[in-house]
Amino acid sequence: MDSALIPKGVKRCPTWQFALWIGAAGAVLLWGVVAMLLCWFKGLNQTNMNDSYGFALWIWADLAVIALGGGAFFTGFLRYIVGKDELKNIINYAVLIGFICYSSALLILAIDIGQPLRGWFIFWHANVHSMLTEVAFCLTCYFGVLTIEYVPLILENRQIDKVPFFHRLGHNLHEVMAVFAATGAFLSFFHQGSLGGVPGVLFGRPFAYREGIFIWPWTFFLYTWSAAACGPCFTILITWITEKITKKKLVKQNVIELLAKISGWMIGTYIIAKIIDTWYWAKVTAPSAGFNLMDFYSNNPFYGIWILILEIVICGVVPAVILISEKGRKNPVALMTGIVLAVLGACVNRWVMVLQVMAVPVLSFESWAMYYPSWQEVATTILPVAYGVILISFSYRYLPIFPQEQELNPEA
Amino acid sequence: MVIDLDKCTGCGACMVACMAENNVPFKEDESKKLDSITWLRVYRLTNGKSFPDTDICYLPRPCQHCGGKGDHGHSPCVSVCPATATDYSNDTGIVSQIYTRCFGCRYCMAACPYHARYFNWWDPVWPDGMEKYLSPNVSVRMRGIVEKCSFCFHRYQIAMEKAHYEGRGELEENEYQTACTQACPANAITFGDLSNPEHAVYELKKNKNAFRLLERLQTNPKVYYISGREWVRRAGDNYLKDEKK
Amino acid sequence: MWDMSHMVFMGGLWYALTIIGLGMTYCIGKAFYDTFLDKGKDDHHH
Numbered sequence: 001m002d003s004a005l006i007p008k009g010v011k012r013c014p015t016w017q018f019a020l021w022i023g024a025a026g027a028v029l030l031w032g033v034v035a036m037l038l039c040w041f042k043g044l045n046q047t048n049m050n051d052s053y054g055f056a057l058w059i060w061a062d063l064a065v066i067a068l069g070g071g072a073f074f075t076g077f078l079r080y081i082v083g084k085d086e087l088k089n090i091i092n093y094a095v096l097i098g099f100i101c102y103s104s105a106l107l108i109l110a111i112d113i114g115q116p117l118r119g120w121f122i123f124w125h126a127n128v129h130s131m132l133t134e135v136a137f138c139l140t141c142y143f144g145v146l147t148i149e150y151v152p153l154i155l156e157n158r159q160i161d162k163v164p165f166f167h168r169l170g171h172n173l174h175e176v177m178a179v180f181a182a183t184g185a186f187l188s189f190f191h192q193g194s195l196g197g198v199p200g201v202l203f204g205r206p207f208a209y210r211e212g213i214f215i216w217p218w219t220f221f222l223y224t225w226s227a228a229a230c231g232p233c234f235t236i237l238i239t240w241i242t243e244k245i246t247k248k249k250l251v252k253q254n255v256i257e258l259l260a261k262i263s264g265w266m267i268g269t270y271i272i273a274k275i276i277d278t279w280y281w282a283k284v285t286a287p288s289a290g291f292n293l294m295d296f297y298s299n300n301p302f303y304g305i306w307i308l309i310l311e312i313v314i315c316g317v318v319p320a321v322i323l324i325s326e327k328g329r330k331n332p333v334a335l336m337t338g339i340v341l342a343v344l345g346a347c348v349n350r351w352v353m354v355l356q357v358m359a360v361p362v363l364s365f366e367s368w369a370m371y372y373p374s375w376q377e378v379a380t381t382i383l384p385v386a387y388g389v390i391l392i393s394f395s396y397r398y399l400p401i402f403p404q405e406q407e408l409n410p411e412a
Numbered sequence: 413m414v415i416d417l418d419k420c421t422g423c424g425a426c427m428v429a430c431m432a433e434n435n436v437p438f439k440e441d442e443s444k445k446l447d448s449i450t451w452l453r454v455y456r457l458t459n460g461k462s463f464p465d466t467d468i469c470y471l472p473r474p475c476q477h478c479g480g481k482g483d484h485g486h487s488p489c490v491s492v493c494p495a496t497a498t499d500y501s502n503d504t505g506i507v508s509q510i511y512t513r514c515f516g517c518r519y520c521m522a523a524c525p526y527h528a529r530y531f532n533w534w535d536p537v538w539p540d541g542m543e544k545y546l547s548p549n550v551s552v553r554m555r556g557i558v559e560k561c562s563f564c565f566h567r568y569q570i571a572m573e574k575a576h577y578e579g580r581g582e583l584e585e586n587e588y589q590t591a592c593t594q595a596c597p598a599n600a601i602t603f604g605d606l607s608n609p610e611h612a613v614y615e616l617k618k619n620k621n622a623f624r625l626l627e628r629l630q631t632n633p634k635v636y637y638i639s640g641r642e643w644v645r646r647a648g649d650n651y652l653k654d655e656k657k
Numbered sequence: 658m659w660d661m662s663h664m665v666f667m668g669g670l671w672y673a674l675t676i677i678g679l680g681m682t683y684c685i686g687k688a689f690y691d692t693f694l695d696k697g698k699d700d701h702h703h
Contacts (some may be wrong), residue, residue, distance in 0.1 A: 043555045044516075045533040050446035054518035054531065114516020114531065114556025121495040121515050128666040132494035132519050137666075141673050148681065169688035176680050183676045190669060203481065204488035204525035204629055206650075215662060289628050290650030362525040362626065364647050365457045365471070369446075 005159055007400040009411070018397060025389045032383025035376040039111050046376040052369035053358050061381040062108040063195060063350035065101045066139070067223070068343060070231025072098025072146060073188035076181035077228075078262065089255045092401045093242075094235045095149045100391055102143045104384030109136075111380055131197035138191030145184040148173065153399050189224050196223025199353045206289035207296050208357040210281060218277050219353070225273065229266035230346035232259045233319075233339045240336060242396065248409045250402040257329045260339070264323025267342055271316035278312065296360055300368035303356050311352060315345030413563070413590070414616040415472055417639040419600035420454075422470030427452050429595030430474075433564060435546045437536030437553070449530040451475065451561040452592050459643040469644045472601070474592065475528040475561035476625065476633030477507045483632045489520035489529065497558075505606070505634055506563050514557040521558060525626055526633075529560045563603075564590040585611050606634060623648045 001015040012018070039046045049056045075094040079087040110116050122136045155161060155170035173180075193216065199208035200217025210217040236256055243250050282293040297305040322328035322338030329335050359369050373381075395401060430436065430452040442448055457469040480486035485500035487507050497513035498520055500506075521529045535555040538546070546552065549566040553559050571588040575581065585604050593603040604611030616622065617636045623645045624633050639645055 043534055044531075045447070045555075049531075049533075051448075051521065051527065051530050052446060054521040112517075114518070114558075115514070115554075118495075118515035121497075121513060122517075125495045125497075125513060127494055127496040128662050130492050130494045130519070132492065132517060134666065136494065137670055138673075141670070141677070144677060148677070165688055165692040168691050169684060172684040172687050176684060179676060179680050183673055183680075186669075187673050198519070199522075201492065202488065202523050204523055204626070204631060206629070287652055290652060290655070292652055295650075358522060362629075362650075363455075363527070364650055365455055366527070 002398075005157060005398045007156075007158060007398070009406045010400075010409070011411075012397050018393070022390060022393060025386050025393070028382060029386035029390065032379045032386060035379035036107075036111055036383060038376055039380065040116060044112075044114055046374065048371060048374040048377065050369075050371075053355075053371045055354050055358055056371060057373035057377040058108050058112060058381050060347075060351050060354050061384070062105050062112070063354060064347045065108075065384065066105050066192070066195060067227045067346045067350060068231055068234035069098040069101025069105070070188065070192060070227030071233075071235035072101075072149075072231070073142070073181075073185050074228040074231055074266075075235065075259065076149070077185040080178040080181040081185065084258065084262075086255050086258055089402070089404050090235065090239065090251050090259065092153055092403075093239055093251075094232070095146065096153070096392065096395055096401065097235055097238055097388075098231075099143075099146045099150045100384070100388040102139065102146055104387065105139065106143060107384065108380070131194045131201055134194035135191050135198065138187045138194065142184060142187040142191060145180055145187060148180050149177065149184070152177070153395070153401065156400050157398050188227070192224040192227040193220040196220045196353075199357055202357070205357055205360070205362060206286050206291045207360040208353060209285065209289075210277065211285055222270070222274055222277060225266065225270040226346055226349060229263055229270045230342045232263045233267075233323075233342040234346075236260060236263075237336075237339050237343055238392075240339070242392070246396070248405070250405050250408065252404050252408065255404075256335075260323050260329050260335060261326075263342065264320055264325075264329075264338070267316065267345075268320035268324055271312065271320055274316065275312060278308075296356075300359065300370070302370065303359060303368075307348065307352060307356070311345060311348040315341045315348055319345065413474065413593070413634060414602045414613045414619075414622070414636045414638060416600045416602075417469050417471055417637050417644055418641070419598045420470045420472060420596075421598055421600075422454055422456065423597065424454055425595045425597055426472055426592035426601065427454055429591040430561070433547055433591035434550045434562070435536075435552050436559075437532065437534070437538075439534065440537070447531075447533050449532070449559065451528075451530070451559070453527075457644065457647050459647075467641065467643065469639065469641065469647075471637065471644075472592070473526060473528065473625070474563070474590075474635060475507065476526050476631065476635045477505060477563060479505065479632035479634070481630045481632070488523040488525065488629075488631060492519045492523045494519065504563075504565075504568065506565055506568075507560075508565065509558065509560055509562065511551060511553050511557055511559065516556040516558065518558065525629060525631070529558050531558050532556060564588075567591075621645065625649070 006012050047056060071094045075087055075091050078084045079091050110119060113119055122133060126133045152170045152173040155166045160166050196219035197217055200210045200212065200219035202208045210219050212218045212220065236259060239251055286293065297303060297308065319338040319342040322334050328338060361368055427450060434451060436449050436451060439448065452472055452474045455471045455473055457471055459467045478487035485502060487500055490498050490500045490507060494517060495513055495515055497510045499508050501508060516531065518531055521531060532553055532555045536552060549570065568588050571583050575583055590603050593601040602612050602616055604613040606613050606617055608614055616638065619638050621640050622636045622638050624636055625648050628649055637648060
């Protein structure tokens with residue numbers, strides 16, 4: 001029925017099957033939309049946030065999704081600036097995933113602020129000393145760049161490409177794509193970093209506060225690094241899931257392994273820097289405010305020392321070792337284990353720096369604040385996942401995302 | 413502001429006065445305090461010992477109006493607000509909150525170690541007729557924005573206006589006092605200009621038993637506490653187990 | 658007003674916006690020109 005829209009030379013499932021799939025995802029999306037509307041019309045009392053817990057589940061999701069969307073900028077950087085041409089076979093998907101991640105982040109932010117209609121104040125009344133201002137500007141600009149990188153893919157749809165103007169536009173965009181990718185990498189460096197700066201500058205919260213260089217706390221650089229390291233892993237993970245659902249190989253294994261290898265080295269170097277930073281913070285920075293390391297990990301039911309071990313050892317050192325070693329990359333189980341652990345590592349890191357920060361008491365006569373999300377928070381956090389599934393489904397069905405798909409799946 | 417913790421009885425009159433003075437909204441069911449708004453909150457501290465050595469202390473905590481590192485006005489909250497909705501005044505030392513500018517990102521709440529900032533999770537609902545006796549000098553806030561103690565800044569404005577009409581530039585000590593200071597039946601709270609030698613707080617802050625909360629974080633708060641009890645002074649900050657004060 | 662923070666922030670922001678603006682102007686402008694104003698060109702047969 002919609003075969004005219006499907007790229008040439010590839011097979012897609014029947015339209016009714018596709019419609020059912022979209023319907024199912026759409027139902028989840030609708031649930032998220034209802035929760036979103038509840039938050040907008042009734043206020044943030046719909047969540048379980050309180051004055052001790054001003055940042056909650058969806059802010060963690062926001063940060064995690066931006067970190068994982070880092071695959072887009074880093075793959076683009078590797079392909080266009082460093083010149084790893086093989087990555088052209090996965091860059092389209094990385095861009096699409098990045099687009100979904102960043103649009104989700106912007107949506108979550110629109111829901112999270114208390115007065116969404118005043119959201120533009122962050123641009124109009126910007127305080128340049130605040131990390132969050134930097135985040136807002138760079139995020140928005142970079143989302144623009146991602147849109148520019150996604151548009152040529154849309155223009156390559158069989159029917160749209162027939163229109164001469166769109167065809168030429170797509171061609172021109174491809175011509176200068178390196179410039180956009182470079183700008184995207186520049187912007188990403190800063191907003192991924194500022195997101196790290198958000199907890200790092202809080203000198204009133206010894207758990208979060210880090211020293212740094214000039215105006216940038218060390219978490220600034222650690223966040224950019226971890227986004228560059230774990231973002232490509234997320235791209236690989238989504239590619240793997242897509243291949244499992246569509247039951248076909250979409251990207252050649254050597255491309256995956258190249259990205260995994262680079263990722264592994266990035267994670268390895270990152271985790272060394274992270275360990276040094278954590279050690280210095282535990283030995284010097286926090287004690288100067290009167291806190292021992294274990295003060296941050298005791299007397300509460302949830303945040304034990306296990307979370308530090310999980311983040312740094314299990315989800316940091318282990319995936320680095322797996323992905324750096326060629327044997328690890330060639331073994332499918334080891335590879336996917338490493339990938340999943342790396343993705344988890346970025347998520348745990350963002351959780352710790354946002355939610356554990358809010359839980360840790362600072363005044364000596366305060367106690368730990370515990371928190372669990374409300375259903376509205378869960379629904380609005382799953383909303384971007386449903387949206388991502390739908391957008392990927394449409395893009396996969398109608399756009400030539402994977403240049404190697406035809407080669408890997410010759411017509412029977 | 414200087415608060416004598418050895419005089420505070422924990423009666424809460426200061427909290428009530430503050431809420432009445434500043435049109436602080438309240439929920440129908442106030443039993444869950446985590447999302448209640450209390451610009452001034454009285455904490456109950458204990459020395460953790462069992463009978464007969466148990467001791468308790470009540471500690472009223474308004475916004476500390478931090479001067480930040482080096483006392484240059486880089487309060488933890490002012491530095492992080494993305495919309496410049498909170499600002500430090502070099503004249504008064506007060507950290508202001510601009511309700512019409514705030515869009516409720518709550519970054520300032522994350523930054524404040526004293527939990528002095530509160531978010532309007534709901535729109536205010538005043539019981540029937542109460543809108544008529546809200547204080548006309550303090551704007552009412554809507555949901556989705558952050559608010560906090562302002563050291564009754566409207567009273568400062570009123571006092572300055574009066575002084576201006578009378579051709580003066582300076583205020584007498586008793587012309588500008590916060591609602592909590594005036595409400596305390598034990599006179600535990602003293603309010604004034606910390607840098608004016610003629611004000612009581614100028615001398616009080618130099619008391620050998622005076623301390624500020626979380627001094628080690630270098631927030632440079634304006635609120636000094638006095639207590640003759642060592643454990644109370646020690647509770648004002650965090651120390652490693654073997655550290656002496 | 659114009660301290661280092663401002664310089665870094667505004668410099669970076671306007672640098673990025675300028676590049677994006679120039680890039681998009683080129684792409685859209687050239688495509689527009691080639692399609693509607695330069696009917697002689699016939700380059701969409703690959």
